[in-house]
Amino acid sequence: MSTRCTCAETCQQAGSVPRRSLSCTTCTRTTGGSESTKTVGTMVSRRCAITGALSAFVVSHGVFLLLSKVVAAKPADQSVSRTIRWGLLVDVTKCTEGCSSCVDACREEHGWTGFGRPATDPQWIRKLFLKDRATGYAVSLPIMCQHCEFPPCVDVCPTGASFRRADGIVLVDRHICIGCRYCMMACPYNARSFVHETPRNQQPHTPRGKGCVESCTLCAHRIDHDRPLACVERCTELGHQALLFGNLNDPRSDISQRLASYASVRVRPDLRTNPGIYYQGL
Amino acid sequence: MYTNVTYREIEGRSPQYFILLAVVGVFIALGLCAAYYMEHNGHHVTGMSNQIVWGMPHVFAVFLILAASGALNIASVASVFERTMYKPLARMSGLVAIASLAGGLTVLILDLGRPDRLVLAMVTYNFKSIFAWNVFLYTGLFGIVGFYLWSMMDSRYGMRFYKPAAFATFLWRLALTTGTGSIFGFLVARDAYNSAIMAPLFIAMSFAFGKAVFILILITTCHFTGRSLGRVVLFRLQRLMGIVLAATGYFVIVQHLTNLYMAERQMVEMFILFGGNVYSFLFWVLQIIVGTIAPLILLLYPRLGGNLGAIVLASILVVMGGFAQIYTIIIGGQAFPLSLFPGMDVSSTAFDATIGPYIPTLPEVLLGFSGFAVMVGIVMIAMTALRFLPLSLSDSVVDPDHLHEILDQEDGAVGDAEAKNFT
Structure with missing residues (x-):
C-alpha cells in the first residue's frame, strides 16, 4: 500500500510514504523553489537569484517544519519505534455507569x-x-483489546494476520486474514469480533471486510498523526477524564507518572500477557 | 502367508453404485450451496456468533480429521505392530484416511470467513501457530499416505519402502492428532480447554472414531460387492475397537477429574457435566451411555464376539457418541463465558458472563454432511480405479494358519461364536 515519492533528490521525505492517502506536501514546495531559481536565473542578477533561492528555501522549510509539527508524530517515512509502548489507563472511579460515550465515539470513528x-x-x-460478590463494591469500565505484549491472538494466527506493531499496538492485517477465528478463541478478553455481514458506513482510515476478524486498533491512524484516541477524546470532552493515553516507556509521560503514583491492575494478569491497558480504582 | 490375497477393484457398474454415487453428489452439491449461502450473506445466517465462533462445521471437520487419523491405524497395526491379519485391510485403511481427511478439510475450508484466501494459508505462515503446523501436518498426510499406499501396492519397486513408509505414517498420524488436540490444548484463556491432556485424548478419540468409520465402510463395501468377510477379521476389529474405546473413556475420565480438582475450573465442569443443558445431555446420554458404555458391551461381551450386527451397531453408536463428544468439547467449551474478573458479578452489553447461545442451522449441517459425502465419494471412485480391497476376507484367506485361535486364547476370548461369512 505504499507509494514512492517522485522527488527523491530534493525532498526530505524521500523514500516510501506509508499510506496512499498521505500526499508528500513537502515536495511541491521545495521543488517549486528550485524550479523558480532555474527559470529566473538567466534573466536576473546573481544576487537576486541567490536571494530568491534562499528565501524560497527558508519559506518552504519553515512550512515543512510547521506541517511536520502539526501533522505527524514521527516522519512519515519512518517505521514505528520500539522505544514507545503505547498504553491506556482507565480510572474506573471516574467512569460513569450510564455513560457509553467511549463506545459511541469508537463506533463513529x-x-x-x-x-x-x-x-x-x-x-x-x-x-x-x-460488582464484588464479597463487598458489594460496584464499578463500570470499558473493555477492549488489551494490546498485550504477548498476545495469544498473535501466537495462534496461522497466517500472521494478527500482529503486534513495534510500539505495542495489536492489529489485524485484513489482507491476509482468512477468517478462521482462531484468534477469537484464543483472546482471553473476548475483545475480537468477526465481521458477519457486509460492513456499511466504512471509514477510509479503517477498512473493514466481511469474513475477517477485527478489534480495537488503539486508533493507530490517529496516533500516527499525533491525535488523541477517539474514546479518550470523547471522554475528555465530556469532562469525565476517565481515560489517559500515553507512552508507557516514557517515565515522564502523564500515564507513567499516574501509574507510578497510584495502584493499578490489569485484566487476567495471571496469564502473563502483559496488557497495555491498565485499570485504577478496581 | 498373504501371497494368496488377491486385491481387485470394485466394478462400479451396478445400479446401487450409481444410486449411491448420485446421493453422494447431491450431498456435495447441497454442501457447496450451503457454503455459498454462508459466504454470500455472511456468517450471521449461521448459528455462530462472536461468542460461539466455531460451530457445527467444525464439529464435522474435527470428527472427520480424527477419523482419518484413526482409520490409518488399521494399517499401522498390520505393519508397525506386526499383526499381519490386518494386512489385507491396510490399503483400504490408507484410502479411508485420505478420503476422510479430504472431507474434513473441505468442511473446514468452506467455513472460513475468506475461503478464497486459502492459498494465503499455504504461503504465509506464523510458525508459532499450531494451526499453521496443522496445515503442514494435514497436507503432509496426503503425501505420506500416498507414498505408503504405493509401497504396499507396487510389488516391484514399492515393497522396499514399505517398512520405512509404515513407520513414518504412524509417527505422522500421531503428530497430526496431537496437533489437532493441541488446537484446543493451547488455548490458555478457556478453562474448558487449555490442557495437555487434549492431545492424548484426541489420539484415543481418533482411534475409536476412525475404527468405527472404517468398519462401517468395510462392511458396506463387502455387502454391496459380494465379498466374504470372515469372523476372524470382524472379531479382531471388534476387540481392537473395544480396547481403544475403553482408552478414550479413560482419558475422558482423567480430563474431567483434572478439571474438577482445580477450583478455577469447577464452574465450567459443573456447567458441562451437571448444568442441566444440552451439553450435559449430550455428555451423559449420547457420549457416555450411547457412545461408550453400550458399544463397550457390544464390542467386549464374549458372547457377541464376531457378531456382525453387534459390530455394526457398536460402530454406529461410537460415531454418534463421537459427534456428541466433539460437540460438547467445541461448542460447550465456548458457550461457557470467559472469566475476566474472578470474584465479581459481571454484566455487559455484549454477552459477558452469560452462556453463549447456539442453535445449529441447516446450512451448517448440510456443509458438515457434505464432508462425509466427499469422503464416501472419494472411497467409491478410488476403489473402482485401484485395487484397495481383497476379493475375499474370509477366514481361510485372512488366517490360513489359524493364528486367531492362539490369539483368542491369549486374549481370553471365548471362541464359541459361529464363524460368519457375510456375503
Missing part, C-alpha cells in the same frame, strides 16, 4: 455500526458492570 443483531454485531469496545 471506525464505522462498526451494527445490524440490530447483538450476537453477531461487531463490538470493538464494550462497557462492563462489575
